[in-house]
Amino acid sequence: MDDERESEREDELDPPPEISEAETASKQAALAKLDVLRRVQRARGGTLEERLDLAFDATDDVLNALLDNEATGEEELTIIARRRDVSHEVLRRMAGDRRIQESHRLRRILVLNPKLPASAGLRLVPSLFLFDLVTVLVTPALPLEIKTAAENAILQQYQSLPLGQKITLARRGNGGRLLPQMLNDANGEVVRAALNNPFLTESVVSTAVWKATHQHVVVLIADAARWANRNYVKMALLRNRMLPLGRAITLVATLTPSQLKELSNDPTVPVQVRNLVIQQMKKKPGGA
Numbered sequence: 001m002d003d004e005r006e007s008e009r010e011d012e013l014d015p016p017p018e019i020s021e022a023e024t025a026s027k028q029a030a031l032a033k034l035d036v037l038r039r040v041q042r043a044r045g046g047t048l049e050e051r052l053d054l055a056f057d058a059t060d061d062v063l064n065a066l067l068d069n070e071a072t073g074e075e076e077l078t079i080i081a082r083r084r085d086v087s088h089e090v091l092r093r094m095a096g097d098r099r100i101q102e103s104h105r106l107r108r109i110l111v112l113n114p115k116l117p118a119s120a121g122l123r124l125v126p127s128l129f130l131f132d133l134v135t136v137l138v139t140p141a142l143p144l145e146i147k148t149a150a151e152n153a154i155l156q157q158y159q160s161l162p163l164g165q166k167i168t169l170a171r172r173g174n175g176g177r178l179l180p181q182m183l184n185d186a187n188g189e190v191v192r193a194a195l196n197n198p199f200l201t202e203s204v205v206s207t208a209v210w211k212a213t214h215q216h217v218v219v220l221i222a223d224a225a226r227w228a229n230r231n232y233v234k235m236a237l238l239r240n241r242m243l244p245l246g247r248a249i250t251l252v253a254t255l256t257p258s259q260l261k262e263l264s265n266d267p268t269v270p271v272q273v274r275n276l277v278i279q280q281m282k283k284k285p286g287g288a
Helices: 021-031 036-045 048-054 060-068 074-082 088-095 104-111 118-127 130-138 144-160 163-172 178-183 188-194 202-211 215-223 231-239 245-252 257-264 271-283
Strands: none
Touching: 021 048, 036 048, 036 060, 048 060, 048 074, 060 074, 060 088, 074 088, 074 104, 088 104, 088 118, 104 118, 104 130, 118 144, 130 144, 130 163, 144 163, 144 178, 163 178, 163 188, 178 188, 178 202, 188 215, 202 215, 202 231, 215 231, 215 245, 231 245, 231 257, 231 271, 245 271, 257 271
């Protein structure tokens, strides 16, 4: 839709700052000294300075007049798009505005406004860049429909992403289907980055062990102390036939008597691991 290039810098993944309530209240108090008709007239034909002030107006009539004015540019539209006190209808209208659709920056800001109706945001999501989509996933209060659409858009392009982008995505990405995808990546660097993702949970990691199709996934999880010592992850690792024997020896030594008994009676546990479990049961009091 435009010629802008997507930045790969991680410091651009954060959402734009909101306009403070204090700044908005101060501007609106000053604007309230003029009647609405006068403000509408200024919105339709005023100077840039006047339009910048009117972008803080609390009245839909004034904001719609600004949108009607072809002279209204990105500075004024940015203020309106960032505000959290603008009506749904004004934001919906903005989503369909040519100036918004032609500006990557404005599309991004508008989609990240939780007041934007989901139906309007869904039309803009496909035009966002990769790390804009990541920001959508990690921004609180956005509608579930918008987050789901963003995750779908990322998954569609995931396999063709350069390694550097995959690693950055693995560090910061979120989503019920995206994290498992990154944890089972064919490249170990991506898996290693995903294991440090702040949104990762024990349930996701243990499921990744069960569904792993690459041995390096199992090995990296077994080597990650943050996860390998979690009960569900540990038990999943010891049931996985791709776990190297050396890692299994280390993990078996940390099992409780009840865990040892559970694994010793489980026919899905690899024979070598079951033998280790039985040996450990003989060493631990209560393990027999």
